[in-house]
Amino acid sequence: MPALIGTMSIVVVFGTLAWFVTSAEQWPRIKLQFFNLDAMIAAFPRVLQGFWVNIQVWLTVLVCILVWALVLAVVRALRAPWFASFRLMVMIYIDIFRGVPVLLLVLLFGFGIPALNLPGLPNSGLFWGAVAMVLSYAAYVAEIYRSGIDAVHEGQRAAAKSLGLSEWQTLRYAILPQALRNVVPALMNIVVALQKDVALLSVIGVRDAVREAQIYTATTFNYSSLIVAAGLFLLATVPMARLADYLTRRDRQRRLQMAD
Amino acid sequence: MVPKIDIDNVTKYFGDKLVLDRVSLKVNPHEVVCLIGASGSGKSTLLRCVNRLVVHDYGTIRLDSVSVDDPAFGKTGLQRRAGIVFQSYNLFPHMSVLDNITLAPRRVYGQSRTEAEDRGRDVLARFGMDGFAASYPEQLSGGQQQRVAIARALMTRPDVLLLDEITAALDPELVGDVLAIIRGLKDDGMTMMIVTHEMGFARECADRVAFLDGGVILEEDTPDRLFGAPQQVRTQAFLQRIIAAGRL
Numbered sequence: 001m002p003a004l005i006g007t008m009s010i011v012v013v014f015g016t017l018a019w020f021v022t023s024a025e026q027w028p029r030i031k032l033q034f035f036n037l038d039a040m041i042a043a044f045p046r047v048l049q050g051f052w053v054n055i056q057v058w059l060t061v062l063v064c065i066l067v068w069a070l071v072l073a074v075v076r077a078l079r080a081p082w083f084a085s086f087r088l089m090v091m092i093y094i095d096i097f098r099g100v101p102v103l104l105l106v107l108l109f110g111f112g113i114p115a116l117n118l119p120g121l122p123n124s125g126l127f128w129g130a131v132a133m134v135l136s137y138a139a140y141v142a143e144i145y146r147s148g149i150d151a152v153h154e155g156q157r158a159a160a161k162s163l164g165l166s167e168w169q170t171l172r173y174a175i176l177p178q179a180l181r182n183v184v185p186a187l188m189n190i191v192v193a194l195q196k197d198v199a200l201l202s203v204i205g206v207r208d209a210v211r212e213a214q215i216y217t218a219t220t221f222n223y224s225s226l227i228v229a230a231g232l233f234l235l236a237t238v239p240m241a242r243l244a245d246y247l248t249r250r251d252r253q254r255r256l257q258m259a260d
Numbered sequence: 261m262v263p264k265i266d267i268d269n270v271t272k273y274f275g276d277k278l279v280l281d282r283v284s285l286k287v288n289p290h291e292v293v294c295l296i297g298a299s300g301s302g303k304s305t306l307l308r309c310v311n312r313l314v315v316h317d318y319g320t321i322r323l324d325s326v327s328v329d330d331p332a333f334g335k336t337g338l339q340r341r342a343g344i345v346f347q348s349y350n351l352f353p354h355m356s357v358l359d360n361i362t363l364a365p366r367r368v369y370g371q372s373r374t375e376a377e378d379r380g381r382d383v384l385a386r387f388g389m390d391g392f393a394a395s396y397p398e399q400l401s402g403g404q405q406q407r408v409a410i411a412r413a414l415m416t417r418p419d420v421l422l423l424d425e426i427t428a429a430l431d432p433e434l435v436g437d438v439l440a441i442i443r444g445l446k447d448d449g450m451t452m453m454i455v456t457h458e459m460g461f462a463r464e465c466a467d468r469v470a471f472l473d474g475g476v477i478l479e480e481d482t483p484d485r486l487f488g489a490p491q492q493v494r495t496q497a498f499l500q501r502i503i504a505a506g507r508l
């Protein structure tokens with residue numbers, strides 16, 4: 001019975017909403033501007049091609065972020081006194097790159113560095129824009145790793161140390177495997193956010209889905225191509241967001257069971 | 261006789277809190293010494309100073325006449341010689357039982373996997389845990405986990421074992437099994453320092469009992485004398501409370 005009421009209410013509310021929108025006086029104009037099927041079909045191949053760039057950049061950048069952030073988190077977690085200066089460097093790094101907007105970094109790196117024409121270094125805006133994203137996101141992810149490391153019980157360190165494991169071995173074999181498992185749900189949300197943020201590279205001229213859609217819009221003054229791009233993003237992010245929710249829920253259940 | 265463990269005038273502060281105050285205690289080879297005392301009296305800290313999980317501030321602790329901070333121990337020599345078992349087992353939850361107990365032999369002492377696992381299975385078999393080599397800690401009862409933790413500490417053949425309230429977290433019916441293992445180790449001649457609230461066990465198994473109070477060893481004697489005729493008022497009061505709680 002509750003399920004039936006739920007379904008009914010959804011049908012009624014959404015039906016009314018749809019009726020309101022489509023019967024509005026302005027609807028035909030809105031439809032032409034944003035949901036023009038012909039324009040969508042015409043723009044689709046180019047936008048899809050751009051979206052493929054998004055996916056490639058996203059996966060490459062993601063791998064780099066996860067690895068680089070792990071390096072940062074490990075340096076920060078090592079407690080040996082002679083590591084103090086490195087720990088401080090990592091803390092400053094994280095403060096800087098978390099405090100500056102990603103967009104600003106993308107502009108700075110994507111336009112700025114290629115303009116220097118540095119010998120021996122890549123000159124593409126795409127490359128340096130991607131570097132900016134890695135540097136920025138790694139600061140967040142390093143903090144996520146750190147929270148996972150801190151959440152591992154102190155007794156685990158004591159046990160590892162009492163067995164003769166060095167500090168690095170303690171991290172590597174005892175702490176990190178547990179820490180990484182703890183942070184999978186939080187990381188999933190970063191993965192989703194990153195997928196969308198790759199579109200920031202369009203501002204430095206990378207021909208991703210958003211850029212391709214914009215190019216179409218500029219020539220036809222029709223915005224349907226952007227809706228196509230939006231649809232592609234949703235297609236990718238919604239399932240991932242669901243997966244993130246699922247992992248979070250499973251993780252919470254696991255913790256509850258462990259607390260019993 | 262040269263003591264196995266020689267704790268000499270050891271003082272330890274946590275911040276400005278005095279936790280161990282000029283503690284001296286000798287444990288002879290093959291001897292079992294139980295530490296008793298109220299919560300917060302410094303029992304765990306004293307135990308952890310012996311294998312340097314905690315670094316003491318003043319005084320000296322020697323293992324076979326060599327100071328525990330002597331570079332002669334190298335990075336892991338002390339840990340290899342003095343094993344410790346904790347109240348909360350502290351097994352690695354992401355590793356199987358066999359991986360838990362072979363981690364140090366393989367990664368720290370460079371044994372091959374087969375070598376370490378062969379010995380691992382022997383040690384597990386000795387504690388009736390041979391059927392659980394592939395299990396994960398969360399699949400085991402508390403008593404079984406504690407037996408694995410003891411096996412893990414024994415893998416490198418230490419000649420000193422430090423036990424910190426290893427039965428305190430166990431259901432009463434599981435305590436006996438674990439204590440039986442400790443008796444077996446005593447019969448094998450293992451030198452042990454045991455922090456315990458099991459006064460019956462201390463009375464029966466210890467060669468000597470030390471009563472710790474506010475970071476000071478107030479009284480130290482054979483179990484018969486310490487439990488039978490405690491000299492210090494505070495020892496008497498502590499034992500009274502234990503008896504009142506029905507634990508002696």
Ligand SMILES: Nc1ncnc2c1ncn2[C@@H]1O[C@H](COP(=O)(O)OP(=O)(O)OP(=O)(O)O)[C@@H](O)[C@H]1O
Binds near residue numbers: 274298306
């Ligand atoms: N790492 C630490 N940092 C600061 N204070 C500590 C630390 N470890 C122990 N202490 C303090 O030192 C004192 C002695 O602690 P310890 O754990 O040695 O007592 P205990 O006799 O083992 O008590 P219990 O029976 O509750 O285990 C306590 O007051 C405790 O709060």
Ligand SMILES: [Mg+2]
Binds near residue numbers: 303304305
């Ligand atoms: Mg204690």
